[in-house]
Amino acid sequence: MVQSFTTAKDGKTWTFKLRAGLEFHDGKPVTSEDVAASLKRWASRDAMGGILFGFIDKIETPDANTFRFIMKEPCAIVLDALGKASSNVPFIMPARIASTPGTEQIKEHIGSGPFMFKADEFKPGSVAVYLRNPKYVSRKEVPSGLAGGRPVNFERVEWVIIRDPQTQFNALQAGEVDMVEQPSFEQYESLKKTAGVKVDDFSPAGYQFVMRFNHLHAPFNNLKIRQAAMLAIGQQAFLNTQVGIPDLVRPCRSIYPCGTPLADENTSYFTGVANASKARELLKEAGYDGTPIVMMRPTDLAAITKLPLVAKQQLEAAGFKVDLQQMDWASLVARRAKKEPPAQGGWNMFFTTWTAQDIGSPLSSAMLNAKGATGWFGWQDEPRIEDLKAKFARAHEGPEQKKIASEIQALVFETAAFAPLGQYRNPTALRSNVSGLLQTAGIPVMWGLSKN
Amino acid sequence: MTAFLSRRLLAVLPVLWVVSVVVFLILRLAPGDPAAVIAGNNATSEDIVQIRSQLGLDRNLVSQYGIWLGKVVQGDLGYSYYLGKPVLELITQRMEPSLSLAIGTALLAVCVAVPLGTLAAWRMGGWLDRALSAFSVAGFSVPVFVIAYGLIYVFAIRLQWLPVQGYKPLFGAQAGSVWDWLRQLILPWLTLGTIYIALIARMTRASVSEALSEDYIRTARSKGINERAVLLRHALANAAVPIVTVIGIGVALLIGGVVVTETVYAIPGLGSLTVDAVLNRDFPVIQGLVLFFSCSYVFINLLVDLSYVFLDPRIRH
Numbered sequence: 001m002v003q004s005f006t007t008a009k010d011g012k013t014w015t016f017k018l019r020a021g022l023e024f025h026d027g028k029p030v031t032s033e034d035v036a037a038s039l040k041r042w043a044s045r046d047a048m049g050g051i052l053f054g055f056i057d058k059i060e061t062p063d064a065n066t067f068r069f070i071m072k073e074p075c076a077i078v079l080d081a082l083g084k085a086s087s088n089v090p091f092i093m094p095a096r097i098a099s100t101p102g103t104e105q106i107k108e109h110i111g112s113g114p115f116m117f118k119a120d121e122f123k124p125g126s127v128a129v130y131l132r133n134p135k136y137v138s139r140k141e142v143p144s145g146l147a148g149g150r151p152v153n154f155e156r157v158e159w160v161i162i163r164d165p166q167t168q169f170n171a172l173q174a175g176e177v178d179m180v181e182q183p184s185f186e187q188y189e190s191l192k193k194t195a196g197v198k199v200d201d202f203s204p205a206g207y208q209f210v211m212r213f214n215h216l217h218a219p220f221n222n223l224k225i226r227q228a229a230m231l232a233i234g235q236q237a238f239l240n241t242q243v244g245i246p247d248l249v250r251p252c253r254s255i256y257p258c259g260t261p262l263a264d265e266n267t268s269y270f271t272g273v274a275n276a277s278k279a280r281e282l283l284k285e286a287g288y289d290g291t292p293i294v295m296m297r298p299t300d301l302a303a304i305t306k307l308p309l310v311a312k313q314q315l316e317a318a319g320f321k322v323d324l325q326q327m328d329w330a331s332l333v334a335r336r337a338k339k340e341p342p343a344q345g346g347w348n349m350f351f352t353t354w355t356a357q358d359i360g361s362p363l364s365s366a367m368l369n370a371k372g373a374t375g376w377f378g379w380q381d382e383p384r385i386e387d388l389k390a391k392f393a394r395a396h397e398g399p400e401q402k403k404i405a406s407e408i409q410a411l412v413f414e415t416a417a418f419a420p421l422g423q424y425r426n427p428t429a430l431r432s433n434v435s436g437l438l439q440t441a442g443i444p445v446m447w448g449l450s451k452n
Numbered sequence: 453m454t455a456f457l458s459r460r461l462l463a464v465l466p467v468l469w470v471v472s473v474v475v476f477l478i479l480r481l482a483p484g485d486p487a488a489v490i491a492g493n494n495a496t497s498e499d500i501v502q503i504r505s506q507l508g509l510d511r512n513l514v515s516q517y518g519i520w521l522g523k524v525v526q527g528d529l530g531y532s533y534y535l536g537k538p539v540l541e542l543i544t545q546r547m548e549p550s551l552s553l554a555i556g557t558a559l560l561a562v563c564v565a566v567p568l569g570t571l572a573a574w575r576m577g578g579w580l581d582r583a584l585s586a587f588s589v590a591g592f593s594v595p596v597f598v599i600a601y602g603l604i605y606v607f608a609i610r611l612q613w614l615p616v617q618g619y620k621p622l623f624g625a626q627a628g629s630v631w632d633w634l635r636q637l638i639l640p641w642l643t644l645g646t647i648y649i650a651l652i653a654r655m656t657r658a659s660v661s662e663a664l665s666e667d668y669i670r671t672a673r674s675k676g677i678n679e680r681a682v683l684l685r686h687a688l689a690n691a692a693v694p695i696v697t698v699i700g701i702g703v704a705l706l707i708g709g710v711v712v713t714e715t716v717y718a719i720p721g722l723g724s725l726t727v728d729a730v731l732n733r734d735f736p737v738i739q740g741l742v743l744f745f746s747c748s749y750v751f752i753n754l755l756v757d758l759s760y761v762f763l764d765p766r767i768r769h
Contacts, residue, residue, distance in 0.1 A: 047494065087494060103502055105536045121626060123545055124535045125728045126720030162617060162718040170604055170616040171718070300731060327483065330733045334485030337497045352493060366494045374498055 001030070001092060001112070011074030018065045023135050024094055025116040032061035037098035039082075039090055044102030046088035048363045051393055052081040076401065077363060077393050084364065085146050085443055086357035114138065114150045114447050115157060128159040130446070143448045145440050150447040153436075157446045172197055172429055178451060180429040181444055184302070188245050191429045201427040203442045205257050205356030206250075209238055209307055209421035210367065214348050215380045217341045219293065224286035226416030227269065231282060232318035233311065234274030235422035242306045243424045252423040255365070255409050257356040262405040268413045272422070279318035292323040294342035296335060296350045300328045307351040307421065336377045350377075351421075355442030362389050362408045367418050380417050460757065464750045468743065472524070475742045476517050479735050485509075486533045486733040507533055520739065529743070530736035532729075539740035542725060549619045550721035552633070553713065554706035556641045561648035562699060568649075569656025569695075570688055574679075576661055584653055591650025600643045600716040607639060614639055617718035640717045644710060648702050655698045659691030666690070692763045700756035704749045 005016045022030035036059045043049035055075035060068040069078065082090055093110055100106050109117045115130035122128050132152045141148040160177060162168045165184035171177045173194055183191055191199050211233065213220040220226050239249035252258035253267040293315065297308035312322045323342075327335070332350060340346040359365040368389065372381030385408055392404045412418070428444065430437065433452040438445055487503035488495075504510050508519065523530055529539035572581040608616040619636050620628035663669065664687050672686050673679075711723035722741065729737035 087492065103506055107536065123720055124532075124537065124542065125724060160618070160718070163724070164715050164718070166601065167604075167617050167716055167718055170609060171618075174608055174612065174616045176616055176618065328731060330485070330489050330731055331483040333488040333491075334483060334733075337485070337488050337500045339497065354493075358494075369496065374496060376494075376496060 001035075012071045014069040014071070014078055016067050018067075019137075019139075020065065021137055022112050024112045025110050025133060026094065028094060029064070030092065030112050031064040031095075032067040033064075034095045034098065035067050035092055036061055037095035038092045041098045041100070041102050042088060042090040046084070046090070047366065047369065048077070048081050048084055048361075049088070049090065051363055051389075052077060055393070073394070075393055076395055076397055077361075080361060080363075083146070085441060086355055086364065112136075114152045126161055130157045130159070131155065138447075143438055145438065146443070146445065150445075152447050153450040154446065169429075172431065175431060178431045178434050179444075182426050183429045185243050185245055185248070185426070187429075188248070188427070196432050197429055198432050199427045199429055200437045201425055202437050202439055202444050203355065204425065204439060205259050205360075205441055206248075206423055206425035207353050207355055207442075208252065208257050208359060208423050209242065209304065209351065209353050211307070211311060211349065211351055211419040211421055212367065212378045213416065213418060214342075214346065214378050215417075216339060216378075217346060217348065219288055219291045220348055222286055222288075223416060224282055225288055228279045228282040228286060228288070228318065229315060229320065230270050230413070230416050230419050231275050232279035232314050232320070233272075233419055233421065234314060235272040235420070237274070237314065238307055238310050238421040239424060241310050242304065248425045248427070250423045253420060255367075255412050255418075255420055256360055256405065257423055260356055260360045262360065262362075262402055264402075264406045264409055266406065266410075268410065270413050270419070272420070274314050274317070276314070276318045283319050288319070290321050292321040293348045294323050294325060294346070296332045296347050297324055297326045298329040298332045299326050304351050304353050311349070311351070339373070339379065356423075357441035357443070360441070362392050362405055368408065368412070370417065378418070380415065382411065382415055382417070385411050385415075385417075457754075460754055464747075467750065468746055471746045472521065472739065472743060473517070475739055476520070477513070479733075479738060480513055480516070484733040486735060489732050490534060520736070524743070529740035532734050532737045534729075534732045534734045534737075539736050542737060543722065543740055543744055546720060546722045546725045548621055548623060549714075549719050550707055550710070550723065552619075552622065552637055553640055553644065553710055553719060553721060554703055556637055557644040557648060557706055558699065558703045560641050560645040561652050561702070564645070565649045565652035566656050566688075566695065569653040570660050570683060572653070572657045573660035573664060573687070574683055576657075581657070584657065588650040588654045591646045594646075596643060596647065596712045597716055599646055600639070600713065603639045603642055604716075617716075619717075619719045619721075636717075636719075640713050640719060643716075644706070644713050648706075651702065652695065652698055656691065656695050659694050660687050663687040663691045689763070693760055696759050696763065697756055700752050700759075704752045707745065707748050 001018055001022060003017045003019045005014060007014055018030060018032065018035070024030055039049070039059070043053040052075065055071050055073060057070045057072045060070060062068065084090060091111060093106070097106050097108055097110060109119065114133050114136045116133045118129040118131055132155050136150070136152070138149045138151055143149050143151065162171060165187060168180045168183060169187050169190070172180050173196070175196070188199070191197055213226050213229070215221060220229070235251040239251065243249050250258060251272050253265050253270055253272045254263040256262040256264065258265070295308050295312060297305065299305055308324060312324050315322055335345065335347055336350050338346050342348050359367070362368050366376045368385060369376040370380045370382040370385040372379055375381070388404055388408045388411065392401055392408070395401045395404055428437065434449060435452070436448045436450050438448045485500070485504070487500045487507060487509060491499045491503055508516060520530060531538055532542060535542065568584055572584045575581060604616055607614045614635055620632040622630065622633045669682060669686055672682050707722065710721065711727055713719070714721045714723040725737065726741050728734070729741065
């Protein structure tokens with residue numbers, strides 16, 4: 001949306017010019033007022049947006065096409081934050097909609113991009129329809145990820161929700177759909193062999209599985225016991241069991257996904273290879289009294305449901321006692337918000353997965369929110385991580401930021417905040433006549449695609 | 453008749469009230485929190501508390517129930533926590549596919565099963581009877597999804613006569629032609645119809661064969677009435693009450709109980725809406741759906757009861 005931007009020499013003023021002729025889908029022009037209102041709403045909900053706005057003294061809108069950040073001090077994350085593509089995304093909407101408090105759901109979905117949401121055809125849980133925006137003027141640059149031009153080759157895109165993986169496969173094979181965003185791993189080999197179908201990947205950096213400790217309660221309120229758990233786990237077993245396709249998995253010890261700019265496999269004692277005997281020694285040294293670990297397993301979330309089974313086996317091999325509790329995801333997310341001890345409805349350990357985009361920066365990674373009781377589930381209280389994050393936001397992009405990111409990672413392993421369980425990809429399946437799938441960091445986009 | 457109807461309708465109100473209280477309490481006491489689902493993976497505990505407060509989930513249960521019931525009696529089922537849309541609109545959107553599936557399946561089952569069951573009873577022990585017994589055992593034993601995948605493989609993938617999945621509405625802005633609607637539903641009807649044909653045919657066979665052994669059938673035959681009239685006017689008419697009861701229960705179950713078929717054929721009906729609402733702990737949607745299903749069961753039972761009056765003169769008197 002931005003035509004050009006300038007930064008003052010002291011780094012305290014950022015001026016952005018909007019592209020001429022931008023228009024919302026309701027026919028109203030996009031103005032700098034809309035941008036300012038939208039960014040304020042976004043910052044009230046998003047961690048990275050909140051950090052950015054902590055640096056901003058005020059936003060000026062000298063004319064309809066210009067907005068300006070007046071900073072309290074220079075900040076290195078302005079462009080990263082504005083270009084953030086994972087949740088929450090700084091979408092620009094009309095100011096009248098953006099004035100909805102950040103804690104309330106918006107009622108209209110009006111943007112200015114190449115596709116328009118067709119609200120009257122939206123059937124939640126069934127189909128969302130998007131029409132080509134005839135007034136959209138694409139940038140001239142070649143599309144590159146989420147940047148550059150956005151050429152649209154379809155009048156209409158239907159995002160159909162098909163829950164059953166076999167039906168997804170059948171519908172693709174029969175040509176009823178052109179693309180399956182995330183086919184199940186079990187069908188990967190069949191898809192590669194099916195005539196008229198191909199497999200492509202819009203998100204090569206993929207996803208990372210993670211194991212999270214609750215730092216508040218025994219036994220994981222003991223650093224050595226957390227470290228023993230980290231020693232007990234082996235990434236390959238998690239990847240083999242949950243994904244099971246060698247082409248799609250990659251052991252990666254870094255907390256920033258391997259293949260992304262901040263990745264660093266210097267991970268101290270954490271090797272990602274199970275070492276039950278060393279873990280057992282450390283457990284003994286820590287004085288583990290056999291308190292069972294309450295481990296939550298989401299039975300209805302196919303993407304991560306097998307991880308706790310592997311963790312249970314590996315931790316038990318190292319001498320832990322594990323109380324595996326099975327529940328649906330909705331129960332799990334409610335329970336993980338509880339700070340009570342495990343015996344009173346709390347928990348010790350859960351698993352999740354992140355897109356590379358979510359965790360590629362220390363400022364966007366929810367797991368690095370180490371503010372104790374007000375932080376992310378697990379409630380690690382580690383001011384040193386928070387201090388380094390603040391330093392990262394002020395540092396120059398490049399080696400300086402990378403060094404700080406590595407220091408943060410070192411602290412994550414020193415304090416055994418959480419354990420990366422390996423990286424995987426989940427390629428998309430397309431009809432053979434569809435081409436032009438753009439590589440983005442976890443978000444499939446429909447521009448650039450064409451169909452012969 | 454009016455008094456009968458009024459009595460039946462009035463008796464429904466306490467049933468619906470008890471259902472609403474039980475469902476309300478079960479949902480609130482079950483594990484899971486809609487606020488945590490809405491908040492997502494990046495949220496903090498504070499975000500969840502804030503969302504709970506916004507949704508009114510921090511109020512006491514009596515107050516929450518009172519607010520919900522107050523709206524329901526005014527015809528307002530509330531808003532979906534998760535989708536932000538009126539519950540009534542969501543149910544209305546999903547009603548057409550579910551009713552199409554249920555009514556079509558019921559018609560198919562009745563049209564095939566009642567004649568088959570009657571003929572099997574008439575020629576008990578014959579080849580048709582044995583074939584029907586074998587079909588019934590298979591119909592009950594083979595899981596719905598196996599039948600569905602088998603039909604899809606043959607008719608949609610191999611022969612390419614019918615679509616794999618989806619639903620084209622018959623009414624509304626996105627309506628297609630009747631043929632579009634039919635094409636989408638033929639395989640789901642056949643899939644679901646199998647078990648209902650098995651059920652109704654078995655019931656018809658048992659009821660008609662019992663009727664055929666009655667004295668009045670012997671009397672009718674000794675009076676020289678032809679076999680067709682004996683079968684239809686005397687045996688089937690007297691066997692109709694249990695058959696209609698089974699059909700009624702079947703239709704009631706079909707309206708909300710076809711989750712597997714809806715999932716396999718990606719039909720956006722009430723079954724899949726229910727599953728989504730339960731998984732997301734979308735309390736207003738679950739409550740609205742349960743109320744709707746309860747009303748449907750009550751209405752269908754009422755129709756079945758009314759049909760007894762016409763089918764059996766003894767009940768009329």
